[in-house]
Amino acid sequence: MLNTKLRAEHEKLGASFTEFGGWEMPVRYGSDLDEHHTVRNGCGLFDISHMAEIRVTGSAEDFLDFALISKLSEIEVGRAKYTMICNDQGGIIDDLIVYRLDQDEFMIVANAGNHHQVVEALKQRLENFPDTQVVDESGIWSLIAMQGPKTNQILGSLVDVDLTELKYYSIAAARISDQDVFLARTGYTGEDGFEIFVAGDPSKIWQLLVAQDGVEPCGLACRDTLRLEAGMPLYGHELGIDYTPFSANLGKVIRFDKDQFVGKQALESSKHPDHRLFGLAGQGRRAARADYEIFLPGEDVAIGKVTSGALSPTLQEPIAMAMLQVDQGLEVGSEVEADVRGTRVPYKIVQLPFYKRER
Amino acid sequence: MANPADRKYTKEHEWVLVEGDVATVGITKYAADALGEIVYVDLPKVGSNAAHMKICGEIESTKSVGELYAPMDGEIVEVNSALDQAPDQVNDDPFGDGWLIKIRYTSLPDLLSASEYDALVGE
Numbered sequence: 142m143l144n145t146k147l148r149a150e151h152e153k154l155g156a157s158f159t160e161f162g163g164w165e166m167p168v169r170y171g172s173d174l175d176e177h178h179t180v181r182n183g184c185g186l187f188d189i190s191h192m193a194e195i196r197v198t199g200s201a202e203d204f205l206d207f208a209l210i211s212k213l214s215e216i217e218v219g220r221a222k223y224t225m226i227c228n229d230q231g232g233i234i235d236d237l238i239v240y241r242l243d244q245d246e247f248m249i250v251a252n253a254g255n256h257h258q259v260v261e262a263l264k265q266r267l268e269n270f271p272d273t274q275v276v277d278e279s280g281i282w283s284l285i286a287m288q289g290p291k292t293n294q295i296l297g298s299l300v301d302v303d304l305t306e307l308k309y310y311s312i313a314a315a316r317i318s319d320q321d322v323f324l325a326r327t328g329y330t331g332e333d334g335f336e337i338f339v340a341g342d343p344s345k346i347w348q349l350l351v352a353q354d355g356v357e358p359c360g361l362a363c364r365d366t367l368r369l370e371a372g373m374p375l376y377g378h379e380l381g382i383d384y385t386p387f388s389a390n391l392g393k394v395i396r397f398d399k400d401q402f403v404g405k406q407a408l409e410s411s412k413h414p415d416h417r418l419f420g421l422a423g424q425g426r427r428a429a430r431a432d433y434e435i436f437l438p439g440e441d442v443a444i445g446k447v448t449s450g451a452l453s454p455t456l457q458e459p460i461a462m463a464m465l466q467v468d469q470g471l472e473v474g475s476e477v478e479a480d481v482r483g484t485r486v487p488y489k490i491v492q493l494p495f496y497k498r499e500r
Numbered sequence: 501m502a503n504p505a506d507r508k509y510t511k512e513h514e515w516v517l518v519e520g521d522v523a524t525v526g527i528t529k530y531a532a533d534a535l536g537e538i539v540y541v542d543l544p545k546v547g548s549n550a551a552h553m554k555i556c557g558e559i560e561s562t563k564s565v566g567e568l569y570a571p572m573d574g575e576i577v578e579v580n581s582a583l584d585q586a587p588d589q590v591n592d593d594p595f596g597d598g599w600l601i602k603i604r605y606t607s608l609p610d611l612l613s614a615s616e617y618d619a620l621v622g623e
Contacts, residue, residue: 157533172591173562174537362536362563426540428560451562452539482558482565 145190146283150347154358162253164191166361173362177454180330180367184289185359186351189329191253194282194338195260197275198246204273205239205247208266208403210386212396216241221310221327224394225386226251226262231407232382235259236374238327240312248312248323248338250284252376266403283343287350288334288359288367290498295353296335300324309333318349329364331371332498369449369460372420372494378431378448379418379462385411388464389418390493416445416464419471420493421479423459427486428452429479435463436478436485444469447479453495460495461488503528503618504595508611511620512569515595516611523608525571526599527559527590530621536561538590543568543579543601550574550603557600559590574605 143164151158156167167188169176179185197205202214211224221240225233235255240248251259256279263275287296297304302315302324312325323338339346351358365375374380374389385408386394395408423429429450434443450461461479465471471490478485503509507517513531517524532538540560550556550570557568579601583589590598612620 168563169536172537172588174539174588177562366562426560427542428540430565452560454562 143191145188146343147188147190147347150344150351151188151358154351156358156360159361161361162191162256164253166191167358169360169362170358173360173366174454176357176359176363177366179357180289180332180359180363181455182290184287184291184295184353184356185330185363186347186356187286187288187359187364188283188347189286189336190283190343192284193251193253193256193259193277193279194284195249195251195263195275196246196278197249197263197273199274200270200272201245201247204267204270206399207270207401208263209237209239210395210402210404210408211239212399213239213241213247218243219311219313221312221325225380225391226259227385227404227408228262228382229404229407231385231404231411233376233380233384233386234262234382236376236380240323240325242312242323255376281340283339285337285339285343285347285350286328286330286334287337287356288328288330288332290333291355292332292334295356296350299349299353304335318345320346322346329373330367331373331494331496332367363454365449366451366454369451369462370453370455370494370496372462374418374462375449379464384464385414387411388414388416413467415466415468417467418448418493419463419465420491420495421447421450421461421463421477421488422456422491422495423461423479423486423488425459425486426452427481427484428459429461429481429486429488434480435465435488436480437469438476438478438487443480444477450479455496459486459488462493503530503614503623505614508613509617509620510569510571510611512571513621514569514571516571518605518608521604522577523572523574523603523605524599525601525603526594527566527568528617528621529594530623531566532591532594532598535559535566536563538587541583541587541590541600543583544576546576546579548576550576550601552609568600570603571611572603572605572609573607574603576601577604578602
């Protein structure tokens with residue numbers, strides 16, 4: 142099991158730990174519900190150093206347009222893009238955020254659990270790109286996410302850049318506590334916030350940030366309920382090697398106007414999957430969880446399964462995402478039932494996301 | 501928090517406090533911490549039968565579901581209905597206000613002492 146460079150800091154703060162993607166990560170420091178609300182209303186600090194960082198340099202544009210499903214050549218220096226890497230069958234190897242650091246320099250952030258698969262796939266795809274380098278820098282970088290409506294104000298006083306100038310899905314070099322970092326306005330919580338890339342020892346920056354008034358350390362438990370409320374997919378739940386982006390309603394991420402990219406042919410014939418992702422909302426306090434079956438009311442044959450589900454801390458009702466058959470005529474308002482450990486619990490199809498912050 | 505010595509424990513991380521012919525049952529601090537913040541508690545009906553090691557309730561946190569096993573045979577004589585409104589009492593005071601059920605028991609199985617339970621959870 143791997144530990145991040147911030148392990149000792151988490152222990153000092155009384156964290157409980159859980160295994161995630163081969164790493165031992167803080168799951169909560171106190172109450173995961175309090176941590177959830179802190180991010181929705183204030184500012185939460187997450188260690189997400191388990192995420193993988195892969196730098197692509199040289200003739201990087203053409204390579205990434207070939208290796209990934211989006212058009213990375215289109216984004217400007219200092220901007221970021223949500224995308225995916227697929228296999229020849231159109232199956233999702235991972236979902237990624239790609240940051241353009243310079244004309245010929247990109248940073249890819251991949252999920253911890255897919256770290257090696259992504260590096261491996263990228264290196265295989267280098268064959269016709271002799272002038273491109275793919276370097277796995279995961280061991281170098283720590284990643285700290287600071288998320289919530291008060292983040293801008295709190296972090297703004299600690300860095301040497303004007304955060305109001307840094308747009309959503311942008312990245313810039315900055316200094317915090319005399320250390321060089323990259324600051325990216327990205328996140329996985331549905332709130333405004335920043336992800337801070339730190340090379341070397343991140344402890345001083347973590348200590349500085351967590352000591353600020355209104356900042357609370359937050360674990361992976363609330364990160365999961367936050368991203369679920371925001372309708373964001375999690376690899377292994379809403380995304381996987383047996384799904385294409387269309388299953389997760391993310392077909393728009395694919396750029397078919399590119400001449401060639403890995404998975405293009407397969408994806409062109411996958412536009413109408415049998416199952417796709419729906420949002421479900423229930424009543425009461427009993428939540429359908431991952432893998433629970435979904436039925437049309439009173440029917441015996443399941444039409445799909447929940448991929449993620451919880452009692453929403455913000456909305457105070459059970460919410461779920463579910464991969465359901467598309468030929469059942471389901472639309473917003475349709476009634477379905479979840480089998481919650483032997484009891485049928487009513488749910489309705491709702492629009493995703495469940496929660497959207499005010500802007 | 502230490503596991504109180506005034507009561508017995510099960511390997512399923514429940515505590516049992518016997519007073520006369522009634523046993524009060526809850527989950528330990530260790531179990532409550534492992535579950536995370538508890539958001540819903542499903543308890544058996546008063547008057548229903550409890551059977552040793554059979555599931556008689558559920559404890560849900562945001563992240564997971566824990567099962568409540570009846571630690572003995574008997575009849576459910578009271579449940580902690582305050583938990584309907586305040587399930588987080590199980591986290592805040594697992595050995596006190598966070599109790600779950602009371603069983604009028606017909607027989608008592610072998611249970612762990614506090615020190616045996618300490619050893620089980622590595623305290």
